[in-house]
Amino acid sequence: MTSRFQLSPLRCICTLLLLLSIPSLSAQAEVQSVLKGTIVDGEGRPVAGARVFVYDSPDIRRSANFISPPTDNDGSFRLVAVPGRYWLVARSKLTEGYGPLLPGDKHSGDPDLVELMAGREISKDFTIFDLKEARKARSKEQGGLVKISGRIVDEQGAPIARAYAFANKSEKIARIPDHVSSRADRDGNYALYLPRGKYYLGGADAFPPGQRYFIHGTIVIDTDRSGVDIVRKAVDSK
Numbered sequence: 001m002t003s004r005f006q007l008s009p010l011r012c013i014c015t016l017l018l019l020l021s022i023p024s025l026s027a028q029a030e031v032q033s034v035l036k037g038t039i040v041d042g043e044g045r046p047v048a049g050a051r052v053f054v055y056d057s058p059d060i061r062r063s064a065n066f067i068s069p070p071t072d073n074d075g076s077f078r079l080v081a082v083p084g085r086y087w088l089v090a091r092s093k094l095t096e097g098y099g100p101l102l103p104g105d106k107h108s109g110d111p112d113l114v115e116l117m118a119g120r121e122i123s124k125d126f127t128i129f130d131l132k133e134a135r136k137a138r139s140k141e142q143g144g145l146v147k148i149s150g151r152i153v154d155e156q157g158a159p160i161a162r163a164y165a166f167a168n169k170s171e172k173i174a175r176i177p178d179h180v181s182s183r184a185d186r187d188g189n190y191a192l193y194l195p196r197g198k199y200y201l202g203g204a205d206a207f208p209p210g211q212r213y214f215i216h217g218t219i220v221i222d223t224d225r226s227g228v229d230i231v232r233k234a235v236d237s238k
Contacts, residue, residue, distance in 0.1 A: 033083045033116035035068070035124060038075040039090050041106065042129040042176065046075025050092035050106075050128060054079070058087050060111050083118040087111035090126035106130050109207040127175065127208065146196060146221055150228035151188040152203045159188025164207050165230055167192055167199035171215060176208050190230070196222045203230045 039050040054066035065086070068079040090108040106128040116122055148167075152160045163184050166177035178199075181190040198220045204213035216230040 031083065031118045032080050033118060034078065034080055034121040035088075035114070035116060036076070036078045036121060037124040037126065039071050039077065039092070039108075039126045039128060040075055042127060044127075046073065047071060047092050047106070047128060048073045048075065050075070050077075050090055050126075052077055052079060052088055052090050052124075052126065054081060055087045055089075055111065056084065058111060058113075060087060060089055081116055083116050085113065085115050087113055088124065088126075090128050092128055104130060129176070145193045146224050147191060147193050148219070148221060148225045148228050149189070149191040150226065150230065152184045152190055152230045152232070153188050154232050155234060159186065160184065160203065160205065160232060161186045161188060163188070163190075163203050163205045164209070165190035165192055165201070165203050166209070166213070167194050167201055167219075167221075169197075169199065171200050173209060173213060177202075180207070194221055201228070201230060203232060 035052070035054070037052075039047045039052070041047050049070045051070055052068040053060070053064040054068075055062075056065050066079060066081045068077045071077045089111050092106045094104045108126045108128045112124070112126075114122060114124060150165075152163045152165055154160060161184060165181040165184065166173075167179045168177045179192055179194050181192050184190045198218060200215050201217060201219045202213055202215040206212045214232050216232075219228065
């Protein structure tokens with residue numbers, strides 16, 4: 001008796017190709033790496049619509065190698081990437097697209113280095129903020145603001161370009177300093193606008209500083225002052 005169930009040659013070929021692709025898909029999954037985490041703002045609230053930009057070098061002023069999908073309402077993201085060493089930044093833009101940051105856009109500061117390993121999930125959380133907002137953080141005290149300015153230099157008096165100056169009420173920085181300048185120019189010049197009071201004055205070459213900062217000393221501010229240099233000693237270098 002002849003069976004009624006017969007496969008056409010074309011169907012046989014398609015079935016064979018499907019079976020052969022299963023090990024390939026499994027092997028592909030094994031060589032991929034997953035990056036996941038959450039993105040929050042300076043108050044610890046989840047940020048929806050933010051993205052993580054992944055670069056294969058510290059140069060982040062270019063197109064990213066990988067970009068995560070936008071975060072959910074709970075600030076969570078998940079990105080599948082090729083294993084390797086990468087530099088990561090998180091950003092949230094008020095407008096559509098991937099152009100340069102504009103006023104009101106938020107970012108996580110200097111890139112974080114991570115190692116993505118094959119077949120592994122890596123968790124990494126980010127805090128993003130508007131640097132202008134950070135400079136104004138906790139500056140609503142009575143008495144108005146006064147300006148201090150000077151240079152960020154090393155012990156030999158050489159300028160530390162693109163560093164940040166900061167003033168903090170306590171010696172230890174929890175997340176971001178109470179007051180922070182824009183990046184110093186090529187000559188190390190900075191300016192800070194502060195409510196009157198006593199502060200720990202210091203500098204950092206990354207933002208947010210994390211543990212990469214140094215304290216110059218304490219200062220009492222009650223009027224505008226210039227020529228207030230912040231000196232990084234050799235023992236402060238990390």
